[in-house]
Amino acid sequence: MRIIITGGTGLIGRPLSQALVADGHDVTVLTRDPAKTKAMPAGVKLQQWDGESVQGWGQLVDGAGALINLAGSGIADGRWSASRKQTIRQSRQNAGKAIVAAITAAANKPQVLIQSSAVGYYGVETGDALVTESASPGSDFLSKVCFDWEVSTAAASRMGVRRPILRTGIVLANDGGAFPKLVMPFKLFIGGPLGSGKQWLPWIHIEDEVRAIQFLLANNAADGPFNLAGPTPVTNAEMGKLVAEALGRPGFMPMPGIAMQTIFGEMATLLLDGQRAVPTKLQALGFTFKFATAQAAVRDLLGTKAVPADATKLPAEASE
Helix, strand or coil: CEEEEECCCCCCHHHHHHHHHHCCCEEEEEECCHHHCCCCCCCCEEEECCCCCCCCCHHHHCCCCEEEECCCCCCCCCCCCHHHHHHHHHHHHHHHHHHHHHHHHCCCCCCEEEEEEEHHHHCCCCCCCEECCCCCCCCCHHHHHHHHHHHCCHHHHHCCCECEEEEECEEECCCCCCHHHHHHHHHCCCCCCECCCCCEECEEEHHHHHHHHHHHHHCCCCCEEEEECCCCCEEHHHHHHHHHHHHCCCCCCCECHHHHHHHHHHHHHHHHCCCEECCHHHHHCCCCCCCCCHHHHHHHHCCCCCCCCCCCCCCHHHCC
């Protein structure tokens, strides 16, 4: 299958494109500057685009089997000034509009468009409730960004293109994202819970993120939103304990929420708020997680030998 990926040079896009090439697919990644894009997997083709139009690449959609839209300016790349928030939002809307324009112009439309989003769609006021895909959107900045991100390609569904939506949690990976930042304080012996530590952390191992996208790509019954988060969500404090245990480090030095808000401003919500999101629809379709517990994911990434599944049980509230 010929597959086009936007945002394919990021944390998820690189291993995903590598996995798709390994499966025998013809993969093209759209990027603003192919000459400066480094360390892409062998076999991946690069095509320049401006992030907001079909110029130079739109014709590739005609006859392509699938599009995967991961494009969007990083939400953790700096404090959320008014201009930064506008960039975060518009980058996603513009990419979506370009994709819809390319699909509209294609005589032979793709079978499937996988649209990226995040569990932030549900907002910061979900508390301890289990959050499934049927939950309503929130009203804060990130939920509105996710809502607009999803809506940006909604027209593709009306053109008969299957459109699974990836409401992804915190991706645990060693190559970037939140995990190395979470681990570093523990390596320096200053790790501990962030804020109250009671906020939920909807995690997913990068390998399962890639596997889930491949699963949704191949499954013709997969349509609409899917929570891409591990089946056993944990709180921030519980995740910290798992990291401390894996590293053999203490984990008792908390970072007060007020200090984080002073340092990061509104962006502190990424660390101080979370959703107890569960992958209800994904598992209902038959997807099986390789890393079903946060302990297994952390130990794999930190190179720690895993313990039997029943040897160290998560608190009951985190394993429902």
